[in-house]
Amino acid sequence: MAIAFIPARGGSKSIPGKNIKNFCGRPLLYWSILALEKSEEVTRIVVATDSPEIRHTVLGFGFEKLEVYNREEENAQDHSSTEAVMLEFLAGHTLPDDELFILAQATNPFFTTADIDQAIKQLQQQRADSLLTCVRNKRFYWKEDGTSINYDYRQRPRRQDFDGILMENGAFYINKIASIRRDHNRLSGKIAVYEMPEFTAFEIDEPSDWIIMEKLFQVNGLAGESGFGNIKLFVSDVDGVLTDAGMYYSESGDEMKKFNTHDGMGFQLLRNAGIKTGIVTTENTQIVERRAKKLKIDYLFQGKGFGGKLEVIKEMCSLENIQLNNVAYIGDDLNCLEALNAVGVKACPANAVDRVKDIPGIVHLTRRGGEGAVREFVDLLLNHIQHTSKSQDK
Numbered sequence: 128m129a130i131a132f133i134p135a136r137g138g139s140k141s142i143p144g145k146n147i148k149n150f151c152g153r154p155l156l157y158w159s160i161l162a163l164e165k166s167e168e169v170t171r172i173v174v175a176t177d178s179p180e181i182r183h184t185v186l187g188f189g190f191e192k193l194e195v196y197n198r199e200e201e202n203a204q205d206h207s208s209t210e211a212v213m214l215e216f217l218a219g220h221t222l223p224d225d226e227l228f229i230l231a232q233a234t235n236p237f238f239t240t241a242d243i244d245q246a247i248k249q250l251q252q253q254r255a256d257s258l259l260t261c262v263r264n265k266r267f268y269w270k271e272d273g274t275s276i277n278y279d280y281r282q283r284p285r286r287q288d289f290d291g292i293l294m295e296n297g298a299f300y301i302n303k304i305a306s307i308r309r310d311h312n313r314l315s316g317k318i319a320v321y322e323m324p325e326f327t328a329f330e331i332d333e334p335s336d337w338i339i340m341e342k343l344f345q346v347n348g349l350a351g352e353s354g355f356g357n358i359k360l361f362v363s364d365v366d367g368v369l370t371d372a373g374m375y376y377s378e379s380g381d382e383m384k385k386f387n388t389h390d391g392m393g394f395q396l397l398r399n400a401g402i403k404t405g406i407v408t409t410e411n412t413q414i415v416e417r418r419a420k421k422l423k424i425d426y427l428f429q430g431k432g433f434g435g436k437l438e439v440i441k442e443m444c445s446l447e448n449i450q451l452n453n454v455a456y457i458g459d460d461l462n463c464l465e466a467l468n469a470v471g472v473k474a475c476p477a478n479a480v481d482r483v484k485d486i487p488g489i490v491h492l493t494r495r496g497g498e499g500a501v502r503e504f505v506d507l508l509l510n511h512i513q514h515t516s517k518s519q520d521k
Contacts, residue, residue, distance in 0.1 A: 128168060128169075128170045128226065128227070129168050129169050129170065129226065129227035129228065129229050129247065129301070130169070130170065130171045130172075130173065130222065130226060130227070130228055130229070130304075131163045131169050131171065131172045131173065131229040131231055132173050132175065132213060132216065132228060132229065132230055132231070133156070133159055133160070133163075133172070133173070133174045133175065133231050133232070133233055134175050134176075134198075134209055134212050134213075134230075134232070135156055135174050135175065135176045135178070135181050135185075135233060136176065136177060136178070136198075136203050136207075137176060137177050137178025137180065137181055137203070138177075138178075138203065138204075138205070140205070141332060141333050141334070142331065142332075142333070142334055142337060144180070145234075145331065146176075146178075146181055146233055147180060147181055147184045147185075148337075150236065150337070150340075150341060150344070151341055151344050151345060151349075151488050153488070154184055154185075155233050155234075155236060155331070156174065156181070156184070156185055156233045157185075157188060158233075158236035158344075158349070159231050159232070159233045159236055159238070160172055160174070160185065160188060160190055160193060161190075162238055162239050162240045162242070162243060163192070163229070163231060163240075163243060164190045164191070164192055164193065165240040166240045166243045166244055167244070168227075168243060168244055168247050169192060169229065169243065170192065171192055171194065172190065172192045172193045172194070173194055173195075173196050173216065174193065174194075174195050174196065175195075175196045175198045175212050175216060176195060176196075176197070176198060176203075177197070177198050177199075177200060177203035181195075182195045182197075196216055198212050198215065198216075199212075199215055202215050209230065209313070210311055210312060210313060213228075213230065213307060213313070214307070214308070214311060217304060217307065217308055222304050223304065224303065224304055224305035224308075225303055225304070225305065226303070226304050227247065227250075227301055227302075227303060227304075228301070228302055228303065228304050228307055229243070229299055229300070229301050230299060230300040230301075230302075230313050231298070231299040232297050232298065232299065232330070234297065234330045234331045234332065235296055235297045235298040235327065235329070235330045235331070236340075236344065236349075237296075237298060237323070237324075237326070237327035237329075237340075237343075237344070237347075237349065238260065238298040238299055238323065238327070239349070242260070242298070242299075242321070242323065243299070245321070246258055246260070246299070246301060246321040247301065249319055249321055250301055250319050253317075253319045254317070255316070255317045255318060255319035256302070256303065256306060256315055256316025256317045256318070257300065257301060257302035257303075257306065257313070257314045257315055257316060257317075257318050257319070258300065258301040258302075258318065258319040258320070258321055259295060259299075259300045259301075259313075259314060259318065259319075259320060259321070260295070260296055260297070260298040260299055260300070260320075260321050260322075260323050260327075261293040261294055261295055261296060261320050261321070261322055261323070262293070262294055262296045262322065262323050262324065262325050262327055262328040263290075263291045263292070263293060263294075263322060263325060264291050264292050264293070264294040264325075264328065265286055265289050265291035265325075266291075267280075267283075268292070277291075277292050293320055293322070294328060296323060296327050296328050296329075296330070297330045298323060298327060300313040300314060302314060302315060324347075326343050326347060329343065342491075345488070345489060345490060345491045346490075346491040346493075357452060357453050357471060358402060358453060358454070358455045358471065358472060358508060359402060359403060359447060359449045359453040359454070360402065360403045360404070360405060360443060360444070360447060360449060360453060360454045360455070361394075361397050361402050361403070361404050361405070361454075361455045361456075361505070361508070362404070362405040362406070362407055362426075362440055362443070362454060362455070362456045362457075362466075362470075363404075363405070363406055363407075363456070363457050363458075363501055364406075364407060364408060364436075364456075364457065364458040364459060364460075364463055365384075365406060365408035365410070365415055366384075366408065366409070366410065366496075367459040367460060367476065367478060367479070367496040367497075368457055368458060368459050368476055368496045368497075368500060368501060369386055369387070369390055369406070369418075369496065369497065369501060370384045370385055370386060370496060370497045371385055371495065371496055371497030371498065372459075372478065372496055372497070373385060373497075382412065382414065383414070384412075384414050384415070384418075385497055386418055386497065387497055387498060387499050387501075387502070389499045389502040390499060390500075390501040390502050391421075391422055392502065393501050393502040393504075393505035393506070394422045394423070394424065394501075394505075395422075395423075396505055396506075396509060397505055397509070398423065400509055403425045403426070403443075403447055404422075404424050404425050404426070405424065405425060405426035405427070405428070405440070405443050406419050406424050406426070406427050406428070407428045407431050407436045407439055407440065407466070408428070408429050408430075408431065409430065409431060409462055410429065410430070411429040411430040412429070415427070415429060416429070426439075426443050426446075436458075436462065436463060436465065436466040437465045437466040437469055440454060440456065440466055440469070440470070450471075451469050451470055451471065452470070452471035453471055454470040454471055454472075455470065455471065455472040455473070455474070455504070455508055456470045456472075456473055456474075457473070457474045457475065457476070457492075457500070457501060457504050458473075458475060458479075458483065459475055459476055459478060459479040459480065459483060459496055460479070460480055460483065461480065461482060461483075463483060464482060464483065464486070467483065467486055467489065468486060472490070472508070473486060473488065473489045473490065474489060474490035474491075474492055474500075474504045474507075475489055475490070475491060475492065476492050476494060476495050476496040476498075476500035477491070477492060477493055477494060477495045477500070478495040478496050490504065490507065492504055
């Protein structure tokens with residue numbers, strides 16, 4: 128079992144109020160605490176702060192394992208080290224020497240519950256004393272004197288053949304309490320490296336980092352992390368989502384739509400997982416009715432425009448005896464805004480309008496409507512549910 132510790136000073140100068148500033152629809156600290164709260168390996172989460180505003184905000188999250196430690200003023204200065212506040216906390220608390228101590232940093236919110244659980248497992252399997260998170264950096268580095276550091280420029284390797292170099296990403300560190308007290312350091316002894324995806328290399332220090340990391344957080348599906356495991360109903364728009372938004376007509380004037388067979392398999396996978404499905408669209412056509420029937424969609428509502436989509440989703444929730452936060456919805460245009468803002472997990476295809484893409488917490492898919500965007504969202508959803516289930520079984 129482990130105790131998690133998150134330093135959160137209130138005096139950030141580069142980004143005022145950074146730790147509780149809105150990041151993808153939630154205060155920045157929320158995401159790190161959420162990942163730790165959901166881990167069965169973590170028994171306590173301590174946020175060490177000098178700020179009443181941070182204290183009030185994090186306690187308002189309602190997490191069961193969370194507590195706030197009021198750090199001393201001398202260890203909340205610009206020059207104060209993280210080790211100093213860690214040792215301050217440990218000096219005032221009686222904790223088992225062999226208990227794991229996870230130092231988590233809110234400035235890198237990319238780590239998940241699965242990362243925490245897998246890192247602890249790796250630490251134990253490798254019989255290491257401590258662990259840190261890294262990413263594999265495949266950049267070429269040079270010294271100022273013109274000599275290369277990590278490759279031979281005369282035999283320049285292709286990126287796919289280049290091992291690169293491991294770079295600390297500052298997500299979290301794990302050590303035993305006795306070792307931290309003895310060595311006054313977050314790392315000691317035999318050190319294991321837990322490798323995270325390349326996109327997690329960033330830390331929030333400057334305003335430009337914030338912009339980049341919010342986009343990365345959304346594109347990689349982490350903004351929906353808080354609700355993925357609670358989804359009971361999956362709802363999709365049609366034009367621009369299940370289709371490419373094109374308008375096709377035969378010589379006789381018959382309207383046609385182009386659907387994607389991979390999306391169809393996505394609905395079958397949802398059905399196999401016990402998740403209900405629905406389609407809500409502004410238009411009213413026999414094409415969509417036939418497609419929904421073939422896919423065995425549980426709910427089909429046509430002719431629903433602005434505001435109407437949310438109302439029919441609420442109706443589906445009533446019939447299924449679930450809440451809006453149990454709904455995943457994918458939409459691409461302005462008539463989807465109200466519904467997208469209301470549901471638990473939201474996503475948009477790559478061709479969505481900017482107003483939709485700018486919704487806080489929305490998952491940005493890489494595929495366009497009619498080209499497998501729905502399937503991409505389904506796979507992301509089901510993979511997360513399956514991964515969470517495996518973690519809980521361990």
